[in-house]
Amino acid sequence: MTAQEVRLCGLLLQEHFGEVVERIGTELLRSGSLSLRALVHQTKLPLDLVKKSLCVLVQHDVCSFGPGRKGPGGPVEYTANSEKILFMLRYPRYIYTAKSLYGDTGELLIEEMLQRGQMTMSSTIKTVADRLTHSMEDGQSMEYSDVITSFTRLVETHFLQRCPQVDISGKNVQPETHSDCYTIPQIHLTGRGKRRRSGEDADADGRVAKKAKLDKTEARTSTVYGDESIYWKVNFExxxxxxxxxxxxxAVASKLDQTSSEIVRTMLRLSEVTTPAAAAYTQALSANEIFRAxxxxxxxxxxILDQYLxxxxxxxxxxxxKTGDSGGGMYVVNLHRALANLARATLESVVQERFGSRSARIFRLLLRKRHLEQKQVEDFAMIPAKEAKEMLYTLLSENLVQLQEIPKTPDHAPSRTFYLYTVNQLATARLLLQNCYKAVGNLIQRRLFETKENKRHLEKSQRIEAILASMQSSGADAAQLTEVEEMITAPERQQLEALRHHINKLDSSENQVDETIFLLESYINSTSSAH
Structure with missing residues (x-):
């Protein structure tokens, strides 16, 4: 693990769980596996705080525990998972994806799971139904059955899965099969979401009326069976x-056209559940199957479909x-090759943005030809010798291009040695990935600094918004609302607008860099699994 990864993991832990959990997580990342006693000694934190922090990390599945170096009889040791900590950077993208696929209910289900780490099905449904009910108007309520339907769809499409039961050693009590992870328990849950009260005190008549209404409407009570010991989590994979x-x-849409991308989308959709995550190809599909779907x-x-294929x-x-001729032709999507091409395009765009179009031309040339001498680079790229030499040395100094020596004689004399320029795409992708980690860490630090510097203005704005919301619910007139709004002066309002604009730009930049991180990580993992 590199220093940039540890730094970014620490910033994410601090942002989501606070400084104490960040210290525990960072110490585990730097030291590897540690026992509870060693963790207390190295962090100099109270035992109670260390235990609570470990519970938070285990709850969110970013820390595992099991027998240590001394075996089953020794102390239990804890290990932090940097990969899952880095997934926190992608939380907004998970929530947005759930919203686009399954609407507001799916969005809130995923959001609750991400906030709590692990939850039972019944508690998740009740919480989401209450939140949806609170956002509804005209006294409407969200039925539990509607939330159960969305929860079931998320499980059927494998976006949610069961948490395996573990014992004190950290091992599964009963190893679950692949299908068991997506089996909905037999529960009976009836009722609807509850709306929060607008005021703290309710009059006696209201309480009596509410009690009488609940006595008449027994269907609103909730009953749960067989759900207490089954916990669910988000399936990041x-x-x-x-x-x-x-x-x-x-990529297909931008390279060819929308119809071609729709054909590829159909092929991926037909094989998304049956194709393993690390597979190099999707499941083979016939042209007849693709046409029907x-x-x-x-x-x-x-x-026309045959022409597009x-x-x-x-x-x-x-x-x-194309892998065969049966069924009108058998076709697969090359997943690893697609990731390699996407990573290659990302590397080329980075070189072009940093060093210009001519350097990008040299970089693409080396990617295509593999090994070239300096004279060959000048000729193929059609760039003057002096400029080509400067560009090659600049790319070489940035480790984007490597120089390989092939001696003719054992003495490695320069006059009898070939010097070939080449690009190692995998090594360059790893280098760019570390730069992306550094960039995201800088963006998070800047956002935290901006928020801290304007803390007083933000707190004042939040207090005034809370007062306005309370006054609106109590039926205050427009003059009173205007008077409260004017508590924020014009310069303060302008400063708040500028802060929101900067924060939005930083958030947008984080999301864009994370897309590059995801592509590079997927390419590196696919290449590693292939070898």
Missing amino acids: RFHLHFRHQAIIS LPTSYNIGRP TLLVDDPMEFVS
Whole structure:
């Protein structure tokens, strides 16, 4: 683990859980596995705080525990998972994806799971139903059955999964099969969400009327069976598969056209649950299956589909390959090849933005030709010798290009040695990934600094917003509301607007860099698993 990863993990832990949990998590990342006693000694924190911090980390599945170096009879040791800590950077993207696929109910279900780490199905449904009811108008309430339907759909599409039961050693009590992770328990939950009271005190008549109403409406009471010991969590791997597929679909749309991307989308959708996460190819599909699954709104005939499939197979990007002739032709999506091409395009764009179009031309040339001498680079790129030499040395100093020596004789004399320039795409991707970690860490630090510097203005704005909300609910007139709003002066309001603008830009930048991080991580992991 690099220093940039540890720094970014510490910033994410501090932002989500506070400074104490951040100290515990950072110490585990730097030291590896530690026992409770060693962790207390190294952090100099009270035992009670260390225990609570470890509970928070285990609850959110970013820390595991098990037998230490001394074996089953020794103390239990704790290990932090940096990969899952870095997933916190992607929380807004998970929530937005759930909203786009399953609406407001799916969004709140994923948000609650991410905030709590692990929850039972019944408690999640009650919490989400209450939140939806509170946001509704005209006294409406959210039925538990509607939330159960959304929860079931998230589980059926593997966006939510069961947490395995563990014992004190950290091992699964009963190893669950793949299908058991997505089995909905038999529960009976009836009722609807409850609306929070607008005031602290309710009059006696209101309480009596409410009691009489509840006595008449027994269906509003909740009953739960068989759900207490089953906890659920977000399946990050499934979200990452969705992100990967969306990146591939967008690349096909920009390279070819919208119809081609829709065909690739259909192929990915048909095989998304049956294809393993680390597979190099999707499940083979026949042209007949693809034709039947295409949306009817596109009105694509069978001959046109065959032409598009041939176009995708012949494309140099090689997103799709043909594996057989049965069923009108068997086709697969090259997942690893697609990720390699996406990572390559990312590297080329970075070089172009930092060093200009001519350097990017040299970089693309080396990627395509693999090994070239300096004279060959000058000729193929059609760049004057002096400029080509400067650009090559600049790329070499930034570790984006490597120099390989091939001696003709054992003495390695320069006059009898070939000097070939080359690009190691995997090593360059790792280098860029570390730069992305550093960039996101800087963005988070800047956002925290901006928030701290304007803490007084933010707190004042929040207090006034709370007063306005209370006055509106109590039926205050417009003059009173205007008077409260004027408590924030014009310069303060202008400063708050500037702060919100800066914070929004920083958040947007974090999300954009995270998209690059996801592509590079997916490419590096796929290449590592292939080897």
